[in-house]
Amino acid sequence: MASTTIQVRRETRDHLAELARERGVSIGQLVEALAAEQPTAAQRAERLAADREVVRRVIGVELTDEEFDQAPDVLGNIYRIAAEKVRAARGTAA
Structure with missing residues (x-):
């Protein structure tokens, strides 16, 4: 799977890291799950x-x-x- 880098504020990164840690997933997996919940x-x-x-x-x-x-x-x-x-x-x- 190809991956990419996105830039966010440090506070946002830290927030995502905490959410990911609480759910037992990586930040990438968390972002994928959040994106999947939001239809275009x-x-x-x-x-x-x-x-x-x-x-x-x-x-x-x-x-x-x-x-x-x-x-x-x-x-x-x-x-x-x-x-x-x-x-x-x-x-x-x-």
Whole structure:
């Protein structure tokens, strides 16, 4: 496997080294794992298209991408409501 060198601030290197040590891996392995967790814009678009196809098949209705874009953000609303309930339970303001 070919490798390369990247330049980061000393503080960043030290932070990465500590994280790697805690996880029992090398800094290179840690960076690879972190990068693998972050999809590119193209990968996100591909996932969105695949997810929309699944929804179309499951509900049996052909929705256009524009219709998907105009639909309510149900998951976002659920996250918002849950966050509001957590803040209320803690007695903090929104």
